[in-house]
Amino acid sequence: DTEVTQTPKHLVMGMTNKKSLKCEQHMGHRAMYWYKQKAKKPPELMFVYSYEKLSINESVPSRFSPECPNSSLLNLHLHALQPEDSALYLCASSQVGRGRYGYTFGSGTRLTVV
């Protein structure tokens, strides 16, 4: 299995809703990432988990809450989002260690906040 699987593929939520994005990989990668991508822009890093521990938080608002339950799963919990949070949310994973740096990205969750 050489894929990162993200669910759902599309999500529409109201500003008062609570929802979660899920990401799963079975490549044995011990680093996992959340990126946000707006239309015609590059991905922007949100969070990095290394060995299931949060190692980087790029000053993301608290309405985004990441969780890494185990080495294969990564969640992003969403609450009280704003319309400007509408974007493609990408999960990625990579091995950890010298010489092993290539990311594998999932296809993303297209989020629309109404």
Next chain:
Amino acid sequence: QQQVKQSPQSLIVQKGGISIINCAYENTAFDYFPWYQQFPGKGPALLIAIRPDVSEKKEGRFTISFNKSAKQFSLHIMDSQPGDSATYFCAASIRAAGNKLTFGGGTRVLVKP
């Protein structure tokens, strides 16, 4: 502060031609330079990558050229095909600092048949 600058923003090339995308970086601590290809509705896919101790790397029709003194690197797509039409992102990271990728702004490539 944009640490990786990419040009051009868009590129149109005829089938069989050469596509050239350039990137420049500012942070001399960067030590890993990958290129990603992204199709509409998909996540970016790693295309090819280079370390600064190498001046050129070739994989099939894709070649990275790296100029450490100028802090520039470029992607050449030889014999461009319509299936190469996509958005290409250069990126850079510091391997010892969490492997956090900093992306360039992207180049939309259209290969005309």
